Amino acid sequence: KRLPPGSLGIPLVGQSLSLLRAMKANTAESWFEERVKKYGPISKLSLFGKPTVFICGQAANKFIFTNDGGKLSNQQTMSIRRVLGDRNILELSGEDHKRVRNALVSFLKPDCLKMYVTKMEQEVRRHIKMNWEGKQKVTVLPLMKTLSFDMICSLLFGIKHGARRDKLVEYFQQIIEGVWSIPVNLPFTRFNRSLKASAKVQEMLKELLREKRIELLKGAPSHQDLISCLLSICGEDNKELLSDEEIIHNVLLIMVAGHDTSSILITFLVRLLASNPTVYETVLKEQEEIAKGKRLGERLTWEDLVKMKYTWTVAMETLRVTPPVFGGFRKTKQDVEYGGYLIPKDWQIFWVAAMTHMDSSIFQDPTNFDPTRFEDQSSIPPYSFIAFGAGIRKCPGYEFAKFETLVTIHCLVTQFTWELCCKDNRFSRDPMPVPTQGLPIQLTPKRIAVA
Numbered sequence: 001k002r003l004p005p006g007s008l009g010i011p012l013v014g015q016s017l018s019l020l021r022a023m024k025a026n027t028a029e030s031w032f033e034e035r036v037k038k039y040g041p042i043s044k045l046s047l048f049g050k051p052t053v054f055i056c057g058q059a060a061n062k063f064i065f066t067n068d069g070g071k072l073s074n075q076q077t078m079s080i081r082r083v084l085g086d087r088n089i090l091e092l093s094g095e096d097h098k099r100v101r102n103a104l105v106s107f108l109k110p111d112c113l114k115m116y117v118t119k120m121e122q123e124v125r126r127h128i129k130m131n132w133e134g135k136q137k138v139t140v141l142p143l144m145k146t147l148s149f150d151m152i153c154s155l156l157f158g159i160k161h162g163a164r165r166d167k168l169v170e171y172f173q174q175i176i177e178g179v180w181s182i183p184v185n186l187p188f189t190r191f192n193r194s195l196k197a198s199a200k201v202q203e204m205l206k207e208l209l210r211e212k213r214i215e216l217l218k219g220a221p222s223h224q225d226l227i228s229c230l231l232s233i234c235g236e237d238n239k240e241l242l243s244d245e246e247i248i249h250n251v252l253l254i255m256v257a258g259h260d261t262s263s264i265l266i267t268f269l270v271r272l273l274a275s276n277p278t279v280y281e282t283v284l285k286e287q288e289e290i291a292k293g294k295r296l297g298e299r300l301t302w303e304d305l306v307k308m309k310y311t312w313t314v315a316m317e318t319l320r321v322t323p324p325v326f327g328g329f330r331k332t333k334q335d336v337e338y339g340g341y342l343i344p345k346d347w348q349i350f351w352v353a354a355m356t357h358m359d360s361s362i363f364q365d366p367t368n369f370d371p372t373r374f375e376d377q378s379s380i381p382p383y384s385f386i387a388f389g390a391g392i393r394k395c396p397g398y399e400f401a402k403f404e405t406l407v408t409i410h411c412l413v414t415q416f417t418w419e420l421c422c423k424d425n426r427f428s429r430d431p432m433p434v435p436t437q438g439l440p441i442q443l444t445p446k447r448i449a450v451a
């Protein structure tokens with residue numbers, strides 16, 4: 001009797017197909033709004049074969065993110081666990097989660113990333129030279145995916161351009177397809193291909209770890225890339241803090257977590273800059289000021305990124321309106337009480353970012369694109385902007401994504417102007433937002449590249 005209102009629907013299927021259809025049609029936000037109108041901010045349903053409670057609002061977000069690791073644990077789909085490995089950080093809890101997360105953050109924190117701004121710019125300039133220069137038309141989303149994969153390979157894994165990286169890209173595509181698939185391991189299913197690709201990548205990473213250990217023994221700097229950094233962190237007993245399996249599974253996770261998200265943010269920024277002249281002019285002015293202060297061929301520094309304040313508010317507002325991560329699941333470790341209802345042990349809880357991002361009591365006139373909301377971030381109530389999550393599982397790649405986005409937008413707006421080829425400004429979710437036809441744009445070069 002104390003269960004939240006709502007129906008669990010047809011056994012196994014529940015409301016999954018209906019939600020997936022709404023995602024594809026980009027109406028998932030209204031799908032949830034309808035539920036709230038019907039049942040209020042807490043309701044039960046069944047998603048992906050499991051009884052689920054959907055809760056929304058700032059208090060709901062706080063409940064989820066502050067109880068993470070306590071009454072609630074992380075809940076991922078079976079395909080994620082099978083493809084990325086059971087030692088990836090999403091599968092870990094308690095002390096194990098803390099240990100692996102601290103190790104990842106020791107490389108992903110701003111103090112460390114500061115040293116890599118030049119390397120990021122080199123990667124972006126190389127990408128532009130190969131894929132944008134001399135072209136009249138490009139399709140942004142696939143190119144941004146290539147760029148973010150290259151960034152991850154160079155900066156995080158220290159894998160140079162060449163045959164090994166090409167092989168990795170090929171397998172990676174298959175891995176990604178399986179991460180979001182139905183976990184049926186039969187020949188010719190996406191899931192089966194993905195498992196095989198994952199096994200091959202894990203073999204390649206084992207070899208890479210061996211090589212990196214030798215380099216470290218020869219005196220290579222431990223902070224040259226994330227993998228070297230993870231290998232060189234020792235625990236109290238002077239032994240490596242992370243097992244090889246943990247490093248490999250987390251490298252696989254970072255490939256997935258850092259690839260789709262940043263590439264989608266940059267793609268939606270490119271789309272916005274083509275359709276909002278006021279925002280475009282202000283971003284351009286900020287970026288040109290920085291470019292003017294540089295000598296020919298002089299690279300961007302961390303200090304330059306600090307000056308890109310307006311551009312970052314535009315990125316944050318883009319994430320508010322179109323969060324790449326729609327929402328996420330947690331699992332109850334015991335019966336829990338919330339909002340006067342009982343959520344039984346082992347049920348899923350689902351949070352949805354858009355429900356607070358589009359709440360007019362938090363963000364005034366929420367459908368209006370207004371980057372000034374993020375000028376003073378302390379004015380945003382806690383647990384209401386959750387594009388990067390919150391609490392102990394808040395995205396550790398936030399700074400990496402920020403640096404990558406700012407460097408890329410700087411290079412693009414100072415080198416090109418562009419127009420959208422497709423007047424259809426809609427997008428679907430798969431589960432990440434995908435603009436129509438991957439966002440083809442008409443390019444005009446501004447001037448000869450500086451670098």
Ligand code: HEM
Binds near residue numbers: 319328386389
């Ligand atoms: C615009 C870019 C990005 C967005 C919007 C984003 C969003 C998120 C969100 C919402 C979560 C929390 C999920 C939850 O609580 O269930 C998360 C976690 C995570 N993200 Fe990101 N992310 C981005 C970029 C990156 C990058 C570039 C990396 C790696 C370099 C990364 C690595 C991770 C990892 C490892 C976790 C799991 C953390 C944990 O469980 O402790 N992300 N991200």
